[in-house]
Amino acid sequence: MNDSTISCLPQMTDIWEKTLDWKPSPQQQELFQRLYGLILEGNRQLNLTRITDPEDFWEKHLWDSLRGIKFLISVNEDERREEGKEITIIDLGTGAGFPGIPVAIAVKNCTVNLVDSTKKKITFINSILPQLNLNNLKATTCRAEEIGRQRQHREAYDIALIRAVASASACAEYALPLLKQGGLAVVYRGSLTDEETINMENAVEQLGGIIESIEKFNTPISNSDRHCLYLRKVANTPAKFPRAVGVPAQRPL
Numbered sequence: 001m002n003d004s005t006i007s008c009l010p011q012m013t014d015i016w017e018k019t020l021d022w023k024p025s026p027q028q029q030e031l032f033q034r035l036y037g038l039i040l041e042g043n044r045q046l047n048l049t050r051i052t053d054p055e056d057f058w059e060k061h062l063w064d065s066l067r068g069i070k071f072l073i074s075v076n077e078d079e080r081r082e083e084g085k086e087i088t089i090i091d092l093g094t095g096a097g098f099p100g101i102p103v104a105i106a107v108k109n110c111t112v113n114l115v116d117s118t119k120k121k122i123t124f125i126n127s128i129l130p131q132l133n134l135n136n137l138k139a140t141t142c143r144a145e146e147i148g149r150q151r152q153h154r155e156a157y158d159i160a161l162i163r164a165v166a167s168a169s170a171c172a173e174y175a176l177p178l179l180k181q182g183g184l185a186v187v188y189r190g191s192l193t194d195e196e197t198i199n200m201e202n203a204v205e206q207l208g209g210i211i212e213s214i215e216k217f218n219t220p221i222s223n224s225d226r227h228c229l230y231l232r233k234v235a236n237t238p239a240k241f242p243r244a245v246g247v248p249a250q251r252p253l
């Protein structure tokens with residue numbers, strides 16, 4: 001498949017501006033388009049995503065990825081951020097690169113480590129990175145429970161992103177060990193029940209964090225429900241977390 005057979009993504013400038021106080025530059029728009037083409041192409045060999053229609057891809061992969069880190073890209077934030085301060089980001093269970101790749105395209109001065117336990121997904125991402133020409137991204141095959149115990153990664157990140165990977169409390173157990181003190185985990189979810197929120201509060205407390213906020217919103221085209229939980233790391237995560245591979249998902253805190 002070549003580029004001419006791949007539909008154009010919509011621009012949606014008004015929606016970007018209205019909902020995120022941001023709009024992509026022409027270069028960023030081109031990268032989004034290129035990413036879309038590469039993922040559709042990859043989808044012919046691998047089961048990467050079911051979201052392939054251009055408008056759906058724009059909403060569920062691009063807009064949704066960036067809505068979670070709106071606070072990093074809005075115009076005011078750009079002005080406020082110390083010049084040259086680099087933000088280190090980890091995306092756990094990235095799949096075909098979401099939310100991490102759109103974040104690496106949109107956020108100035110960041111490095112993003114994309115992590116997934118499925119080797120073929122990381123192999124795919126590594127095969128497309130040169131074509132995106134982004135030098136602030138790398139991809140690693142690893143379980144979240146394992147990378148959270150590695151000295152060079154534990155307590156090393158400013159921000160951890162995690163979308164559609166596990167229950168809310170398992171996501172907290174994966175993400176919080178990787179954050180520096182003061183760092184923020186963004187847990188992207190569709191629905192969120194009161195029970196999940198209560199379990200999450202209990203889990204986060206054991207992991208050295210607090211729930212700083214929960215944002216509930218709808219996606220701008222299909223009006224689907226979304227929640228983002230923002231977890232702030234306020235104390236060291238005890239050494240026993242994350243527990244062994246499989247345990248956080250099977251026996252959530």
Ligand code: SAH
Nearest residue numbers: 093094095098116117118143144163164165
């Ligand atoms: N974040 C992407 C993919 C979600 S699918 C998106 O929103 O589009 C969930 C992904 O998480 C899968 O690719 C799976 O391999 C990965 N995954 C599940 N448990 C994991 C774990 N414990 N450590 C690392 N990756 C995990």
